[in-house]
Amino acid sequence: MAEANRLVADLMKPDPKIYWSDFLLSISLGWAGFVIAVLYPWFSWQGAAGVLIATFALYRAVLFTHELTHLKTGTFKAFRFVWNFLCGFALLIPAFTYHGVHRHHHVHDVYGTKDDGEYLPFGAGNPLGIIGYMLLIFILPGFFILRFLVLGPISWVFPILRKIIWNSLSSLTIDLTYVRPMPKKSDPRLLWFAQEVLTTIYGWTAIALVWTEVIPVKALILWYVIAVFIFLLNSLRTLAAHAYRNPGTEKMSVAEQFLDSVDIPGHPIITTLWAPVGLRFHATHHLYPRMPYHNLPKAYAVLRDGLSDNSLYLQASRNSLAHALIRLWQDAAAADKGENQRPGSDSLPDEHPCGS
Numbered sequence: 001m002a003e004a005n006r007l008v009a010d011l012m013k014p015d016p017k018i019y020w021s022d023f024l025l026s027i028s029l030g031w032a033g034f035v036i037a038v039l040y041p042w043f044s045w046q047g048a049a050g051v052l053i054a055t056f057a058l059y060r061a062v063l064f065t066h067e068l069t070h071l072k073t074g075t076f077k078a079f080r081f082v083w084n085f086l087c088g089f090a091l092l093i094p095a096f097t098y099h100g101v102h103r104h105h106h107v108h109d110v111y112g113t114k115d116d117g118e119y120l121p122f123g124a125g126n127p128l129g130i131i132g133y134m135l136l137i138f139i140l141p142g143f144f145i146l147r148f149l150v151l152g153p154i155s156w157v158f159p160i161l162r163k164i165i166w167n168s169l170s171s172l173t174i175d176l177t178y179v180r181p182m183p184k185k186s187d188p189r190l191l192w193f194a195q196e197v198l199t200t201i202y203g204w205t206a207i208a209l210v211w212t213e214v215i216p217v218k219a220l221i222l223w224y225v226i227a228v229f230i231f232l233l234n235s236l237r238t239l240a241a242h243a244y245r246n247p248g249t250e251k252m253s254v255a256e257q258f259l260d261s262v263d264i265p266g267h268p269i270i271t272t273l274w275a276p277v278g279l280r281f282h283a284t285h286h287l288y289p290r291m292p293y294h295n296l297p298k299a300y301a302v303l304r305d306g307l308s309d310n311s312l313y314l315q316a317s318r319n320s321l322a323h324a325l326i327r328l329w330q331d332a333a334a335a336d337k338g339e340n341q342r343p344g345s346d347s348l349p350d351e352h353p354c355g356s
Contacts, residue, residue, distance in 0.1 A: 004287070004313075007306045008299045014071065014292035019079055022277075022294075023064050027086045030058035034226065038219050051222070055229040060276040061087045062230060065172070067277060068095055069102045070289055084195060089202040091227070092144040094195035098172045100187070101180060106289050111257050112246035117173030117180075122244040123331035130332060133174070134235055141227035149203045152196055174238060237275045240264060240324035241282040245331060255312075261286045262324050263317045265300060274321060283316035 033053030040047040065088065068080055080095060088094045104110055105118040112119050122130050147169050155161040163182065171180045183189045206223075209215045243260045246252055252260065261283035264271055271280045278285065278293025281300050285291065291299060303313055318324040 007302050011295040011299050018294045026057050026061040030054050030061055037222050054226050056273055059230045059233050063277045065098045069098050089199045092148050094199045096192035096195050101171045112252050114248040117175045117178030121247045123328050124245050124247045124335045126336045127329050127332035137228055137231040140231050141224050148199045152200055233274050240321050266320050
């Protein structure tokens with residue numbers, strides 16, 4: 001780690017120009033694609049192209065929420081504001097739903113345990129659990145509609161419901177049983193409440209515009225369809241981000257946590273489509289959570305080529321999304337047969353996929 005730290009020491013500073021240009025281009029393309037999909041017939045090539053563009057561009061814009069939670073508190077204030085107004089509120093995922101929750105995932109004593117809302121033991125049990133997780137994509141957009149357009153406003157009138165809403169219905173996690181701690185005094189509770197209110201206003205405004213025939217019903221249907229596609233991409237990316245071999249009953253060392261995470265350098269264009277904003281280098285991200293996404297590809301190359309012994313580092317690499325998912329399924333099948341393994345170990349005798 002000392003050698004690795006020296007190699008990437010100059011890659012820790014985020015570049016605002018990259019953040020702004022990347023996000024504004026992504027969100028502009030996303031909403032432009034959405035408008036095209038609304039204006040053209042369902043099965044026209046223009047409509048299909050609009051849906052495709054909207055899905056990938058909005059997906060990339062959405063995943064900037066991952067960067068927001070890692071950026072130093074008090075920085076990028078304007079960027080956070082604009083992200084919420086152009087992306088978070090309209091897609092019913094205001095920034096507070098990820099703030100703190102994801103950082104908890106990076107706490108060494110929490111990662112991979114039952115207290116980690118972003119971890120489920122997919123690789124340590126029945127592989128059918130992976131299929132069950134993927135099937136959730138069809139109902140998740142409806143869950144967010146229910147949360148922000150119905151249950152949230154009700155909880156404003158009946159405060160007794162606030163604790164339930166906050167604990168169980170206010171976090172972007174993969175573990176649906178995750179209980180989010182109540183806000184601390186140091187948390188921006190008023191700001192979070194404002195984000196919730198504005199998200200509700202966005203949602204009900206869209207419904208009102210459809211009700212008054214200002215925009216067609218097709219727009220709401222497309223919102224749901226594109227949201228399902230975004231959840232599909234993100235769910236596949238999430239499954240490929242870790243090996244998920246810890247059953248949740250034991251804490252993992254830093255080395256085990258790294259080996260339980262996955263880097264997929266892959267194709268610079270194709271892999272970036274399904275794992276945008278640096279998330280294809282998820283193992284490296286777990287080594288350096290505060291490294292900005294635009295420096296992760298360079299960090300991976302520097303560590304791969306510059307470490308005096310890169311064999312351990314490359315054990316966390318996979319060739320592709322398919323490779324990562326097959327490994328996960330094989331681990332789950334082996335665990336289901338009782339072939340136990342240490343959570344951070346490599347169970348398959350592959351050679352390092354990216355070479356040494």
